[in-house]
Amino acid sequence: MTARPLLALVCGALFGAxxxxxxxxxxxxxxxxxxxxxxxxxxxxxxxxxxxxxxAPAWQIAARRRRPxxxxxxxxxxxxxxxxxxxxxAAVFGLGWGLxxxxxxxxxxxxxxxxxxxxxxxAAMVGGMLAYRLLPPPP
Amino acid sequence: METSFTPVSALxxxxxxxxxxxxxxxxxxxxxxxxxxxxxxLIRPREDGGWxxxxxxxxxxxxxxxxxxxPPAARVALETPLPLLAAAGVLVGFGTRMGNGCTSxxxxxxxxxxxxxxxxxxxxFFTVAxxxxxxxxxxxxxG
Numbered sequence: 562m563t564a565r566p567l568l569a570l571v572c573g574a575l576f577g578a579x580x581x582x583x584x585x586x587x588x589x590x591x592x593x594x595x596x597x598x599x600x601x602x603x604x605x606x607x608x609x610x611x612x613x614x615x616x617a618p619a620w621q622i623a624a625r626r627r628r629p630x631x632x633x634x635x636x637x638x639x640x641x642x643x644x645x646x647x648x649x650x651a652a653v654f655g656l657g658w659g660l661x662x663x664x665x666x667x668x669x670x671x672x673x674x675x676x677x678x679x680x681x682x683x684a685a686m687v688g689g690m691l692a693y694r695l696l697p698p699p700p
Numbered sequence: 701m702e703t704s705f706t707p708v709s710a711l712x713x714x715x716x717x718x719x720x721x722x723x724x725x726x727x728x729x730x731x732x733x734x735x736x737x738x739x740x741x742l743i744r745p746r747e748d749g750g751w752x753x754x755x756x757x758x759x760x761x762x763x764x765x766x767x768x769x770x771p772p773a774a775r776v777a778l779e780t781p782l783p784l785l786a787a788a789g790v791l792v793g794f795g796t797r798m799g800n801g802c803t804s805x806x807x808x809x810x811x812x813x814x815x816x817x818x819x820x821x822x823x824x825f826f827t828v829a830x831x832x833x834x835x836x837x838x839x840x841x842x843g
Contacts, residue, residue: 565728565751566751566753567754568727569724569730569752569755569758570754570757570758570761572727572728572732573720573754573755573756573760573762574759575717575723575758575762576717576762576804577758577761577764577766578713578716579714580762580763581763581773581774582712582713583709583712583714584706584709584710584713586763586773587701587703587775588776589701589702589776592779592833593702595832595833596833597830598837599837599838602703602704602705603707604703604706604707607707607710607714608711608714609807609808610714611710611711611715612717612808612812613811614715614718615717615718615719615722616717616718616719616812619722620813620814623726623729626726629725629726629727629729630727631727632728632730633729634729636729637725637729637731638800641815641817642817643816643820646798647800648799649798650799650800650821651799651806651820651824651825651828652795652824652825653791653794653795654792654799654802654825655795655824655827655828655829655832656788656791656795656828656829656832657790657795658788658825658828658829659830659833659836660785660787660791661780661784661785661792662779663789664804665792666804668792669734669756669760670759670760670763671763671776671778673760673763673764673767673774677782678778678785679778681786682778682789684786685785685786685787685788685790686792689789689790689793689794690739690794690797692794693793693794693798694743
């Protein structure tokens with residue numbers, strides 16, 4: 562295995578461990594964060610805050626570097642416009658997230674629990690991703 | 701399922717997620733957005749020496765190791781009924797591809813980068829998710 566997939570494997574493992582450690586693999590905990598009018602569980606807010614605090618300096622470093630350590634260039638987004646697809650897609654995602662408490666990372670991680678619902682959600686999510694491919698590409 | 705506020709594990713887990721995002725950026729020059737990584741793996745599985753598949757395998761491995769070392773981490777509740785769960789899955793898959801990102805790509809990486817698009821997308825999906833939970837748990841349709 563060359564360096565790039567190996568680093569990706571390590572990063573994936575850290576990410577998956579982070580989801581499991583933080584409790585974000587549990588959709589009930591996510592829904593309880595989103596339920597401001599119920600028995601609110603603020604944990605997700607701290608997960609986001611810690612992830613932002615640790616990763617933000619990396620963007621500062623990246624901005625001063627011409628290329629990453631193991632690749633020819635940074636493959637990072639360059640667009641700055643707010644188009645209907647971005648905002649509409651975010652709204653559709655927010656609806657699904659609010660109904661289930663699952664977003665793509667936890668949807669994968671929760672497979673390790675072996676719950677049938679986890680497989681149903683993942684299959685449906687993959688179906689939704691492939692269905693988007695059937696739409697005409699953005700102009 | 702009732703859950704309690706777990707500040708220490710939330711901060712520790714969040715720091716691991718942030719570390720993963722930082723290393724993937726500085727090492728491979730890539731954004732740790734799970735919907736983008738999974739979407740790319742579905743469409744172009746062999747591109748870039750399979751780093752996407754390696755990342756996804758690692759994600760499962762990391763979650764598995766934690767649940768084996770600490771079994772309570774595997775105590776999760778999928779409270780949404782199966783048909784609704786399937787519908788939600790389609791919405792999450794479709795919406796994250798349409799909007800070019802999810803909680804990790806926009807919410808963590810994009811916001812950390814100060815991206816205008818990611819900040820807007822994050823505000824939208826959080827607002828819609830909050831409203832959705834309010835309606836399903838406290839609205840007219842709630843039991």
